[in-house]
Amino acid sequence: MHKIGYLGPEGTFSQQAAQHYCFNKQEAALVSLPSIREVLLSVQRNELDLAVIPFENSLEGSVNIVLDVLAWEVDLLIVDELILPISQTLMVTPGADWERISSVYTHPQSAGQCRLFLETHLPQAKVYLTSSNAEGANQAQMSGRTAGAIGPEAAADKFGLQVVLRNIQDKNNNFTRFVVVGKKSIHLPAGRNKTSIVFSTEHTPGSLACILDIFNLWDINMTKIESRPSRGQLGRYIFFIDIDGHLSNPDVRDALTMVQRKTNFYKFLGSYPMAEID
Amino acid sequence: MHKIGYLGPEGTFSQQAAQHYCFNKQEAALVSLPSIREVLLSVQRNELDLAVIPFENSLEGSVNIVLDVLAWEVDLLIVDELILPISQTLMVTPGADWERISSVYTHPQSAGQCRLFLETHLPQAKVYLTSSNAEGANQAQMSGRTAGAIGPEAAADKFGLQVVLRNIQDKNNNFTRFVVVGKKSIHLPAGRNKTSIVFSTEHTPGSLACILDIFNLWDINMTKIESRPSRGQLGRYIFFIDIDGHLSNPDVRDALTMVQRKTNFYKFLGSYPMAEID
Known part of the structure; x- marks a missing residue:
């Protein structure tokens, strides 16, 4: 039986996302935990197999605690994503x-x-x-x-x-992207895929432009870029980037090899199937 | 008498920042308002002359509501900034x-x-x-x-x-950058300055890299980049960028003229003296 964690208690959007993810998966037991950090640490300690975690909302943006824990506290991979409409x-x-x-x-x-x-x-x-x-x-x-x-x-x-x-949020189209995280990939590369990384560059002019130029050079489309303060320094940032394609694609692999050369902190966060909006 | 707004009630870090800013300014009256949005809208409606607003914290990152209101709801300029140590x-x-x-x-x-x-x-x-x-x-x-x-x-x-x-925050060095916003600039260009803009690009590969390359071309240092979902669409972003230099500097002016050509939404958010960490 797979144990799949989510931010509880019952009656949250995270529970809905976890139920949606487990639909038609017979061998899954949902486990509610009181904080997102606790959910992620439990996967890291092998107490859970997977976790379904809110990642970004179309109105409110990224969930900071998820970005920070994935960057600094655990070694986990994004293995899948779901995009769900959110009605407040x-x-x-x-x-x-x-x-x-x-x-x-x-x-x-x-x-x-x-x-x-x-x-x-x-x-x-x-x-x-x-x-x-x-x-x-x-x-x-x-x-x-x-x-x-x-x-x-x-x-x-x-x-x-x-x-x-119903639907009292400030825009009618309100979506939250949830990610499924685990210790190892669960999908073979098929269909359209996405790859997520996090990195920081030297604090020199043009260092971020250099990274984005690498993706241009290999004709790789960037679908997300998000910055976070780096370990608590104003003016220093780490960057979360999503690109089209799977690490098994030679262009993605070569581009990311070059990104590693040009960064002073780099972490691969997973290649996984791109979600359609449900 | 200048009216200077802040997010109240009394006893907040924002009040401290507003008091710090008004220190030695005899002609200032502090006005407490219940939400950051209300503070900014009051400046827009000329009910306040200036407002002191939390902009980003070294641990928790940007204050989303400030970014969204500055981008979409008001036409205000950042006229000054303060960086204050925060002891929780x-x-x-x-x-x-x-x-x-x-x-x-x-x-x-x-x-x-x-x-x-x-x-x-x-x-x-x-x-x-x-x-x-x-x-x-x-x-x-x-x-x-x-x-x-x-x-x-x-x-x-x-x-x-x-x-x-005291100092129970997760890192000892905890700073919040506050900005002072108003309808028009209050400083002549002198000393070191910063310029803030917000923009979005066409949703095409390489469009953000193109913007960053413009700053490279004119040898302009970027001190901050931050993304926010654009008007509620997952995968579309607006970018807040700070650069070194004042709009009155010809290189800054020319680079920003080029940035305007390459963006489909562009807003100048002000040139103002760069804060030293207090």
């Missing part, structure tokens, strides 16, 4: 008037995705940030008719709340 | 045993800066995220001896809590 719902105690609630409980990512809704439709409500959307629904349920929560519909079901509005 | 302190009810607290109230940025401390020294404590560190101290004070808060020492003073540990 407003939920209240059954029968309560949502326009009169004075407090809203939700996770910072969901609050960030619903900023305009909160400022426009609930200016009187105070926003309390919670460690998960399930916890937010729990808090709202305990607070009674003057409170609401924002999160996945599943959280309403779990905590006996009523969904009063 | 743990505060509890006077006389309480900090190792036994069961809950910690703090802002997500501070929680992110103290992740390892929380997991290592307070594994039993539940972390409640608040809209500001001042609000966190307020909640901890109301919750009594089983609760603590993380934030600036000023918050402990304001809410009658006792500081039990």
Whole structure:
């Protein structure tokens, strides 16, 4: 039986993603853990086989803790990805008037995705940030008719709340990209693939341009670039880059060999099938 | 009298930064507002002359809401910057045993800066995220001896809590870069300067490399690059770049003219004196 970890508790978008990933996989048991770091460290310690982790959202951007742990704390590979539509719902105690609630409980990512809704439709409500959307629904349920929560519909079901509005995020098209991480690849190269790396360059002018020119030289398309402060220094960055193609492709292999030569920190984060938007 | 806005309430790092900026400026009145977006919009509507805004932290990275509002919602210029050391302190009810607290109230940025401390020294404590560190101290004070808060020492003073540990962030060198924004520049070009821009390129291979090559061509040093999802599309990004030099420098002017030619969205965010680390 494969053990697959996710950020719990039950009733989070991460649980939905993990269930989606395990659909039709008979030999999988889902394991809920209280923090993303704990989920990743558990895979590193072989206590889990795989983990399904939120990586970036189309409105709020990357999940910093995931980037930092993958870069510095574990040696894990991205083995798969899923892109799921995210509908943020407003939920209240059954029968309560949502326009009169004075407090809203939700996770910072969901609050960030619903900023305009909160400022426009609930200016009187105070926003309390919670460690998960399930916890937010729990808090709202305990607070009674003057409170609401924002999160996945599943959280309403779990905590006996009523969904009063759906798709309240600031853009209709709201997607989160989840990645599946493990100790070794699980797919052979077939179809369209993506490769993820993280690196830092010398702190000299043109050093990042040099790396991007390498991908140009080998005609490799870059699909993502993201910077993070490098080990806590303002003005020094590490870069997360995704490119089209699998490491088994000679061009990808040669380009990445050159990238290694031109960087002072380099880590391969995996080649895996590119997700279609579900 | 100049009105200078900041993210309140009193007892936040933003208030400290605003006070630091106004030190020795006789004609300034500080105005506290409840959200960063509200602070920026108030400057846009001429209700404030300037605002002091957290921009990036050396441990947690950029403040997303600032990037998004500057890119899409307002036409403001960065006119100055400050880099301040940030000491996260743990505060509890006077006389309480900090190792036994069961809950910690703090802002997500501070929680992110103290992740390892929380997991290592307070594994039993539940972390409640608040809209500001001042609000966190307020909640901890109301919750009594089983609760603590993380934030600036000023918050402990304001809410009658006792500081039990200082510098509990995950790295000793913890800095936040604050920017001062307004409608027009307030400094003449003198000394070392920085220029900030935001842009997006065509979604074609090599388009970002082309922009970075422009800076190379004009021998301009890039001090920051940061990506954000572009108006809510996964895989499309806008880029925030800081370069050395002032727009009045002919090389900077010519390079940025070329950058405008090669981008499909471009916004100048200001030329301003480069901060020394205080």
